[in-house]
Amino acid sequence: VSPVRRGRKTPPGGASLEVEFSPLTVNRLSLYLRALLHLREQGVARISSQDLAHRYRLNAALMRKDLAQFGEFGIRGVGYEVAPLAERIAGLLGLERAHALVICGVGNLGSALARYWGFNHGSFRVVAAVDTDPQKVGKRLGSFTVGHARDLKRLVRESGADIGVLAVPESAAAENFAELVAAGVRAVINFAPLRLEATAHVRVKNVDLRISLEEVAFFLSR
Amino acid sequence: VSPVRRGRKTPPGGASLEVEFSPLTVNRLSLYLRALLHLREQGVARISSQDLAHRYRLNAALMRKDLAQFGEFGIRGVGYEVAPLAERIAGLLGLERAHALVICGVGNLGSALARYWGFNHGSFRVVAAVDTDPQKVGKRLGSFTVGHARDLKRLVRESGADIGVLAVPESAAAENFAELVAAGVRAVINFAPLRLEATAHVRVKNVDLRISLEEVAFFLSR
Numbered sequence: 001v002s003p004v005r006r007g008r009k010t011p012p013g014g015a016s017l018e019v020e021f022s023p024l025t026v027n028r029l030s031l032y033l034r035a036l037l038h039l040r041e042q043g044v045a046r047i048s049s050q051d052l053a054h055r056y057r058l059n060a061a062l063m064r065k066d067l068a069q070f071g072e073f074g075i076r077g078v079g080y081e082v083a084p085l086a087e088r089i090a091g092l093l094g095l096e097r098a099h100a101l102v103i104c105g106v107g108n109l110g111s112a113l114a115r116y117w118g119f120n121h122g123s124f125r126v127v128a129a130v131d132t133d134p135q136k137v138g139k140r141l142g143s144f145t146v147g148h149a150r151d152l153k154r155l156v157r158e159s160g161a162d163i164g165v166l167a168v169p170e171s172a173a174a175e176n177f178a179e180l181v182a183a184g185v186r187a188v189i190n191f192a193p194l195r196l197e198a199t200a201h202v203r204v205k206n207v208d209l210r211i212s213l214e215e216v217a218f219f220l221s222r
Numbered sequence: 223v224s225p226v227r228r229g230r231k232t233p234p235g236g237a238s239l240e241v242e243f244s245p246l247t248v249n250r251l252s253l254y255l256r257a258l259l260h261l262r263e264q265g266v267a268r269i270s271s272q273d274l275a276h277r278y279r280l281n282a283a284l285m286r287k288d289l290a291q292f293g294e295f296g297i298r299g300v301g302y303e304v305a306p307l308a309e310r311i312a313g314l315l316g317l318e319r320a321h322a323l324v325i326c327g328v329g330n331l332g333s334a335l336a337r338y339w340g341f342n343h344g345s346f347r348v349v350a351a352v353d354t355d356p357q358k359v360g361k362r363l364g365s366f367t368v369g370h371a372r373d374l375k376r377l378v379r380e381s382g383a384d385i386g387v388l389a390v391p392e393s394a395a396a397e398n399f400a401e402l403v404a405a406g407v408r409a410v411i412n413f414a415p416l417r418l419e420a421t422a423h424v425r426v427k428n429v430d431l432r433i434s435l436e437e438v439a440f441f442l443s444r
Contacts, residue, residue, distance in 0.1 A: 021440075033436075056417075057419060092443075093443070094442055095436065095439060101435075109338055111334070112334030112335075115330045116330055116331055117391075119435065124435055163442075187442055193340060195253065197279060203441045205434050208252075209338070209341070210341075212411055213340070213385070214251075216409040217317060217321055217345065218243075218314065219425045
């Protein structure tokens with residue numbers, strides 16, 4: 001499990017209390033949000049936690065516990081109000097403000113991610129990409145032109161990118177990470193097969209697709 | 223945390239005991255393996271668990287506990303033998319045999335994954351891909367030609383694919399998953415933003431890239 005950060009919780013008494021949220025809890029918030037948005041699309045206004053959990057194969061007790069960390073959401077005997085709860089969770093996830101992504105490395109994976117629906121939807125937009133390959137620099141990709149990696153700092157400043165996406169080979173990952181940090185992004189999603197550690201100012205999410213393959217291989221070999 | 227499967231452990235007494243391995247433990251085995259392969263490349267023959275943990279920013283106590291679940295690896299006062307331990311972990315991860323991947327959906331992400339180094343390296347190879355789009359069917363992709371989704375069963379049989387990769391839109395995910403299950407793959411890596419559940423015979427790994435984005439957005443908003 002990755003490192004956790006401190007958040008704030010206001011207990012019933014009203015006093016503020018420091019608590020830590022694990023990435024796993026945060027990932028579950030995303031799942032609750034999707035379920036609620038799906039229900040809202042279907043015109044469902046209210047749902048009990050049991051029904052919500054059952055329909056979306058969630059753990060009802062864990063969901064109640066997760067949500068209770070962030071405040072009082074459910075109404076006893078009535079359940080959750082779908083639209084307000086969805087909005088509240090979107091707010092918790094920081095989705096009420098726009099996030100701009102810059103991609104380092106536009107090989108197969110990087111260029112796919114630049115056009116990936118999930119990275120260009122709701123609060124997220126890929127706004128810039130860089131590479132060092134002269135064949136790639138200057139090419140059109142989505143709504144922008146691929147820049148040279150040496151201009152990363154300026155591109156981040158001009159585009160307002162706050163999240164970097166590392167899609168470079170393992171050998172270039174550490175150097176490109178340092179450049180992203182120096183350019184001022186506040187978080188990095190790292191697809192290179194090299195585990196990077198967060199710095200004092202930059203959050204890191206390592207997404208290692210190869211590890212997912214090895215995980216299924218492990219269970220296949222049982 | 224995803225569901226766990228049963229494995230076997232032989233305790234000191236020699237009797238066999240059923241234990242469960244969590245995906246998180248299995249993911250850590252991948253990290254240990256990478257560290258050991260890196261050391262082997264550098265010609266390191268033996269290393270203490272403290273030194274190994276320190277160099278690769280691993281948790282030494284957790285690593286000893288993880289490895290102890292699978293047998294006796296370290297030698298007291300000497301540490302780990304790098305090459306034999308790497309081989310043993312590769313064996314535990316099922317990497318001593320070849321795994322063939324079939325990709326469903328060759329949009330941006332699917333076609334990038336088909337050519338992705340991490341999916342075409344060591345024991346893993348992408349051997350087939352399908353789509354329903356006539357513009358894509360028949361196109362060359364890596365070492366094969368994209369087939370039509372209606373021929374999935376035959377393609378899986380002919381190519382010997384044991385792992386399916388779902389890279390279709392959310393709306394097509396459930397149907398394509400059912401087709402992969404019917405075609406006889408034993409595991410599915412699902413990139414669609416719809417959580418799929420394992421069946422009695424098919425392991426599922428949900429890899430939701432959007433959730434990773436939302437996770438960093440959460441921590442950025444603190």
